[in-house]
Amino acid sequence: MKTFLTLAIFCFLTASVFAADTNTDKNSRTGPFILGADISWVPEDEADGAQYFDHGVRKDIFQILHDYKFNYVRLRLFVDPSSSDGYARGRSEAFCDLEHVKAMAKRAKAAGMGILLDIHYSDTWSSPGHQEKPVAWMDYDFTQLTQAVHDFTHRAIFELKTNGTPADMVQIGNEISDGMLFPDGRRSNWDNFAALLKAGIAGAKDADPSVKIVLHHHLGRSNAQMRPWLDNLIKRGVNFDIIGMSCYAQAQEGDWKTNFDDLAKRYPDKGLLVAEYSAQKRYINDLMFNTPDRKGLGTFIWEPTRHRESLFDKNGKNAGGGQASNFTNDLGTNQGARIAPANGAANTNSPEYIGRSFGTNETARAAWRRQRFGGRYDANDLFNLYPQMAKDYADPPVAGQ
Secondary structure, eight states: OHHHHHHHHHHHHHHTTBOOSOGGGTTOBOSOOEEEEEOTTHHHHHHTTEEEEETTEEEOHHHHHHHTTOOEEEEEEOSOTTSTTSTTTTSSSOTTSHHHHHHHHHHHHHTTOEEEEEEOSSSSOOBTTBOBOOGGGTTOOHHHHHHHHHHHHHHHHHHHHHTTOOOSEEEESSSOTTEETBTTEETTSHHHHHHHHHHHHHHHHHHOTTOEEEEEESOTTOHHHHHHHHHHHHTTTOOOSEEEEEESOBSSTTHHHHHHHHHHHHSTTOEEEEEEEOSSHHHHHHHHHTSGGGOEEEEEEEOTTTSBSOSEEETTEETTBOBSOSBOOOOSTTTTOBOOOTTOOSOTTSHHHHHHHHTTOHHHHHHHHHHHHOEEEEEOGGGGHHHHHHHHHOSSOOTTO
């Protein structure tokens, strides 16, 4: 009976988020607004000894998120993070591989949460200027590369479905503003870029026709950048459901609203999603919730355990160091970058920093990780924004609250 109730709650929270795929209401919000979090760092931090607390009580992080009204998680997936160029190279576990994602998906489902799968078509981080091919795909010709994208996507969506934890949404690439799988899929070759996206979309839909397709641009503040990007993909027949955006900082006040409102009207068959944000939590959620025609589906705070303006404190300070600025002219991925730690080090969350500092000395690297990422994380007052948002965004309003 308990299992049945959990599944029923899960289905209500996820399946009812979107409108039926008919007319211009396609992909409008019909159910709960998504209050999501990308917590993909959690398994490796837990392996390094991280423990999570709320008001002095140790809890599973999914329980903490659930208690504060989060209803979705975003999970990143690399092709082969254990490869020679991979995210987890040299480590004892291949974090962010499909098996780790499936384990996290089990925890998410048990907490009654929906799942957005974020596929990086690489063995490590992909972002606008960094879309390196997986090592195993390096020598593929374009036909083979396209097939590999289809097959890997199909496998991921199929295995999550047979795992009992189907993905509700899937990103075909991470921050693919400049394309994917360089050099073949650079934006300068729109036809190749579109072909790769269509292969991934087909793989996802072949495995689970109900999964929603997200395309992710890194400049949610720039309508001038996003419109030609979307137009070029749409005119090449790339069929997707949701426009995902990173929203860390604006160039000037009003950029996000201008872009959200225009995209909602210009592409009426697409939903909108903030796939990544950190600071200005209430503001960015209010903007997305109030996007015209209920096109704003929700938001995902990026790595709230230990990045930028974190929802957790460590050793009495914000575990992410805080947001450097809410305004920037940077067109890259460091818009409003995280403040450097008090010791003056560079971004110690980055694999580049860790690689430079420890090279092949895995013992020293492991000891540093335990000290840096293990230990106690205490939920801070920023969490209190989310129950209030869940209440304010309820439709209809929650009676008596």
